[in-house]
């Protein structure tokens with residue numbers, strides 16, 4: 312069951328229309344209770360404020376299944392991402408068996424605890440590699456991203472079929488996505504994510520924006536994006552076949568709507584990549600053929 316987060320006013324950040332726990336230990340405990348068959352890995356070099364950066368992978372991955380990664384919590388003032396990940400695993404347990412789904416729910420632990428965007432030293436948490444030059448790692452990364460760099464091969468092994476990063480846009484009342492790679496190769500996935508993202512919210516208005524680098528937004532999508540994020544690096548350098556950054560709107564939006572939307576997007580991500588592109592279809596076809604044959 313999804314925890315009653317509205318009942319945790321201690322150590323919380325109150326803003327209009329929302330009360331949300333910023334207790335990392337509480338979040339972690341709830342997360343682990345919801346994922347009993349998962350291995351908990353403390354990523355090396357990842358201690359922040361005496362807490363480890365945590366990475367969760369299935370204890371018994373099925374080699375026939377897709378390897379998908381869901382990440383969040385890069386920006387601490389976007390708490391809807393981590394809570395959406397928790398909501399996904401509590402509401403859609405059955406889907407966890409359909410793929411090897413790994414989770415990196417909170418990268419910026421200090422930010423989560425203090426409702427702050429940047430690292431404790433004010434560094435950007437967004438960019439891991441130099442996308443403008445040669446895609447090498449950025450020098451002088453914050454400790455949290457240094458941790459991802461040190462563990463990049465472990466993370467990459469778990470994201471070969473796709474990675475999604477859950478963000479929120481505190482300036483937007485509309486939903487949108489960044490896609491790495493070409494729309495043509497991701498048409499069904501993009502359609503499914505857009506549909507899930509706009510059950511409650513509308514799209515962010517199409518146009519050219521310069522609030523997070525310059526980007527061209529068309530019908531809720533920034534196509535063929537290049538930006539140096541961790542998901543971009545996994546796509547560009549480490550073999551992830553698909554990569555998405557999801558931005559759910561947070562301006563004047565109810566926290567539970569934001570969480571529900573994020574969880575729905577993750578569900579669509581998993582369902583589309585397992586049923587449309589995965590072996591599940593072949594397995595189902597094979598099974599139904601066998602059943603038909605038996606019935607003859």
Ligand SMILES: [Zn+2]
Nearest residue numbers: 386389478479
């Ligand atoms: Zn963000």
